[in-house]
Amino acid sequence: MKVRRLILALVPSAALLSGCAVGPDYTAPQADIDAEFNQLRSDAGLTAGQPTELARWWTTLDDPALNQLIDRAVASNLDLRAATSRLRQVRALRNVAEGDRFPTLDASAGAQRSRASENVSGSGDLTTELYSSGFDAGWELDVFGGVARSVEAAEADVGAAVEARRDVLVSMLAEVALNYVEARSFQERLRIARDNLESQSDTFELVVSRHAAGLVQDIDLERARSNLERTRSSIPQLATQLERARNRLAVLLGEQPGALDGVFERSEPVPSPQLEVAIGVPADLLRRRPDIRQAERELAAETARVGVATAELYPKLRLNGSVGLEALSGGSLFESASRTFGIGSIVSWPLFSGGQIRNRIAAQSEVQQQAYIGWQAAVLAALEDVDNAVTAYANEQLRHASLERSAESAARAATLARSRYDAGVADFIEVLDADRERLSSEDALAASNAEITTGLIRLYKALGGGWQSLARTRVEGHE
Numbered sequence: 001m002k003v004r005r006l007i008l009a010l011v012p013s014a015a016l017l018s019g020c021a022v023g024p025d026y027t028a029p030q031a032d033i034d035a036e037f038n039q040l041r042s043d044a045g046l047t048a049g050q051p052t053e054l055a056r057w058w059t060t061l062d063d064p065a066l067n068q069l070i071d072r073a074v075a076s077n078l079d080l081r082a083a084t085s086r087l088r089q090v091r092a093l094r095n096v097a098e099g100d101r102f103p104t105l106d107a108s109a110g111a112q113r114s115r116a117s118e119n120v121s122g123s124g125d126l127t128t129e130l131y132s133s134g135f136d137a138g139w140e141l142d143v144f145g146g147v148a149r150s151v152e153a154a155e156a157d158v159g160a161a162v163e164a165r166r167d168v169l170v171s172m173l174a175e176v177a178l179n180y181v182e183a184r185s186f187q188e189r190l191r192i193a194r195d196n197l198e199s200q201s202d203t204f205e206l207v208v209s210r211h212a213a214g215l216v217q218d219i220d221l222e223r224a225r226s227n228l229e230r231t232r233s234s235i236p237q238l239a240t241q242l243e244r245a246r247n248r249l250a251v252l253l254g255e256q257p258g259a260l261d262g263v264f265e266r267s268e269p270v271p272s273p274q275l276e277v278a279i280g281v282p283a284d285l286l287r288r289r290p291d292i293r294q295a296e297r298e299l300a301a302e303t304a305r306v307g308v309a310t311a312e313l314y315p316k317l318r319l320n321g322s323v324g325l326e327a328l329s330g331g332s333l334f335e336s337a338s339r340t341f342g343i344g345s346i347v348s349w350p351l352f353s354g355g356q357i358r359n360r361i362a363a364q365s366e367v368q369q370q371a372y373i374g375w376q377a378a379v380l381a382a383l384e385d386v387d388n389a390v391t392a393y394a395n396e397q398l399r400h401a402s403l404e405r406s407a408e409s410a411a412r413a414a415t416l417a418r419s420r421y422d423a424g425v426a427d428f429i430e431v432l433d434a435d436r437e438r439l440s441s442e443d444a445l446a447a448s449n450a451e452i453t454t455g456l457i458r459l460y461k462a463l464g465g466g467w468q469s470l471a472r473t474r475v476e477g478h479e
Contacts, residue, residue, distance in 0.1 A: 021145025022314065023307020026152075026300050029372065031286060031379050054288070054465030058177055061271035061453065065263055066180050069253065073176045076254035080172055083165040090154075090161040097154035100147045103139035103319075108132075111330070131333045134324015134340065141319065146311025149304045156301035163294035166467040170290055172252065174461035178454050179249040185450030186242035187267040189443055193235050196439045200228045203435070207428070220428040227432045231439060270449050273456040289382045289464035295375040302364070302371040309361045315349040385462035393455035400448045403441065410434070410441035 053060050058070050074080070112130045142148055207224040210216040246264055247257035286292055321343040327333040350357060417434035420426035460466070 021148045021152075021307055021311075023145075023149055023310040024303055026303040028296060029299065029375055031376075054460060054463060055468040057457075057460040057465045058173065060274050061177070063180075063268075063271040065268070066177060066271060069176055069180060069249065069260075069263070070173060072253045073172060074169075077172050077252060078254050079168050080165070081254075083161075083168040087158075087161040087165050090157050094151075094154035094158050097147075097151045100140075100150065101142065103137055106136045108134060108136065108324075129328055129330075130326065131328070131330050132324060132326045133333070134322055136322045137320070139319045141317045143317055144311045144314040146308055146314075149307030149311065153301045153304035153308065156297050156304060160294050160297035160301060163290045163297055166290035167294060169467045170461055170464060173466040174457055176249065176252050177457045179245050179252065181270055181450050181453050181457065183242055183245035183249060183264055184268055184270045185447060186238050186245060187264065188270060188446045188449070190235065190238045190242065191267055192439070192442045192446055193231060193238060196435070196442075197228070197231045197235065200224075200231055200435060203431070204228045216428065223429060223432050227435060230436075270446075270453055272449070273453055285382055285386065285463065286379070288468075289378075290467060292375070292378045292382055292464075295371070295378040299368070299371040299375050302368040306361065306364050306368055309357070309364045312350065312357045312360070315347055318346045318348075320344050320346065382462070382464075386459070389455065389459035389462040393452070393459050396448065396451050396455050400445070400452055403445045403448050407438075407441040407445045410438040414438040 058066055110130075110132050113127065114130075115127045140147075204224045204227075207216055207221055211218070211221045242264075246260050250257050250259045253260070321341075323339075323341045325333050325338045326340050327335070327338040332338060414431075414434040414437070417426060417431045421428060421431045
């Protein structure tokens, strides 16, 4: 009875103490990044307003085919499915940690028949039977909060897994859009090359006929042929690049290469971005980038694990109890006289461990420090991504304006060169040079058109856009 009174006295005390968790309490880190955003390029159409379009940034390109591909990728992308599986795994492990808060209860039943040695027991009945059944319960009270810290770490691990999946989603959305734009760009460049090939073929036929009439020298014929074949040689290369972009896009959608040939059966222009893009205020970046959010959750988990390691320095109290039935015959097992019970408690306290516990605490503290450094690195990497994307987007628009003027001038020069040649005041080399320059300028302009759009896509990715509109849905693993 004294033991029972002691245990009953310990239970409320343990319940009170369990609210005290040893180890450091977590405080989320802060970063001052205002200064990093003072170089926004107004000539690129970037503003510091609220980026309302970031949640579904791909819809701003106004391309129905792209929208459909994005939906298919969200449903079937293999990297996303793997990240979902990892998220479910971590959630299950969180539930395992939660289970340590509660008592355990085991049921058992058994029957045993044994015979003693005649040489040992002498005469008498040498065969005995024993029947038993019962329940065993145990509960380790979380007096110093080691279990609470373990659950805290597991919750943070779940948060990190959620953000890791969002990071996969952000990258996947950008990759789908980038490969789609790339494919459309190669289609446009193929069209330009084929149009120029047709024009140069007409020119070559004219040169052949003039050469047969003795009006054109051999060197002009060979130059025309070289120009024609050079243009012809670019077509297979562009076709190969187009096929690679389509195949990569199919794999991103979790489908076999060639599955999207129907989408690109007809050539469509490269989707163009809107004129003005809002990239948000500095603090938005920390709240929006999944990789920064993941690093912060990982820091929270490792901080909680310092508490888990610290709790090993303190005593542990475990309550044990059992109730059951025991009898020498099956028929009497359920009689009141067969009842058994036991109750007790165990207190354990590591008094000497060769410094192992404190060294584990020190080691975990270093893991916590590494997680903090990882968070700092994630912030810097995010700022680098944004700065590079803003700079590239702004400079490509400046480059595009020059390429437009260059293409216009090259087209006029080609027309003038042909007129001068037909009038007999210029040689054929001037026509060929003008044609080559026109093709080069048109191709560069088409590539720049795509680069502006891909630059905006990379900027949206750097800003962490895309996962917000899909949160709390299937994409978060809540199926």
